[in-house]
Amino acid sequence: PKGTFRAKLNLPDGKKLALFMGRLNIKKGLDLLLPAFKKYTETYDDALLILAGPDDGYQAETERFIKENQLQDKMVMVGMLTGETKKAALADATIFALPSYSEGFSIAALEAMTAGVPALVSDRIGFDGTVAQHQAAHEVPLTVEGVHEGLVKLLQQPAYAETLRQNARKMVETLYDIEIVATNLAKEFEKIARKK
Numbered sequence: 001p002k003g004t005f006r007a008k009l010n011l012p013d014g015k016k017l018a019l020f021m022g023r024l025n026i027k028k029g030l031d032l033l034l035p036a037f038k039k040y041t042e043t044y045d046d047a048l049l050i051l052a053g054p055d056d057g058y059q060a061e062t063e064r065f066i067k068e069n070q071l072q073d074k075m076v077m078v079g080m081l082t083g084e085t086k087k088a089a090l091a092d093a094t095i096f097a098l099p100s101y102s103e104g105f106s107i108a109a110l111e112a113m114t115a116g117v118p119a120l121v122s123d124r125i126g127f128d129g130t131v132a133q134h135q136a137a138h139e140v141p142l143t144v145e146g147v148h149e150g151l152v153k154l155l156q157q158p159a160y161a162e163t164l165r166q167n168a169r170k171m172v173e174t175l176y177d178i179e180i181v182a183t184n185l186a187k188e189f190e191k192i193a194r195k196k
Contacts, residue, residue, distance in 0.1 A: 012048075017094050032142060050078060063077070096112035098121050099146075099150075113172055121138070
């Protein structure tokens with residue numbers, strides 16, 4: 001149910017939640033997301049950035065950035081989320097943010113879109129253009145300004161965010177439902193077997 005994650009972490013009801021979920025690694029675009037969100041907070045005081053994930057070389061830098069910019073009341077590090085806590089975070093998230101430099105195939109982005117969370121991503125999250133084709137997320141250039149503009153658009157234009165959310169659900173149901181994936185995989189195995 002909505003509100004479970006907020007209650008667990010004592011997060012204010014009136015704030016939108018931008019959820020980053022992934023390893024704390026520079027390749028995930030945290031060097032773009034952190035300053036972009038800082039810039040967002042200079043104009044708007046309506047959102048928190050939730051940083052969920054284990055340290056993978058960038059936690060100290062993230063903590064330093066938060067402390068140096070006095071953003072402790074704007075950015076919350078919650079560590080790795082699993083199971084029901086992860087589901088609760090997705091249920092409460094206003095948007096999902098992953099401006100990654102490189103992904104094989106982002107399970108975190110797929111989970112967010114499956115959960116109905118409007119997503120801000122780069123075009124390098126491993127969906128081979130499918131996200132853009134379906135207008136299933138807001139794709140940003142890999143710049144602080146690009147990520148900032150995406151944050152503003154998603155957090156300040158709820159109708160746009162809702163359109164992305166609906167498009168993402170359709171994309172997931174059409175292409176990534178387990179039955180569809182299993183059927184496609186079986187067809188590929190049949191092709192290989194026929195060639196032998």
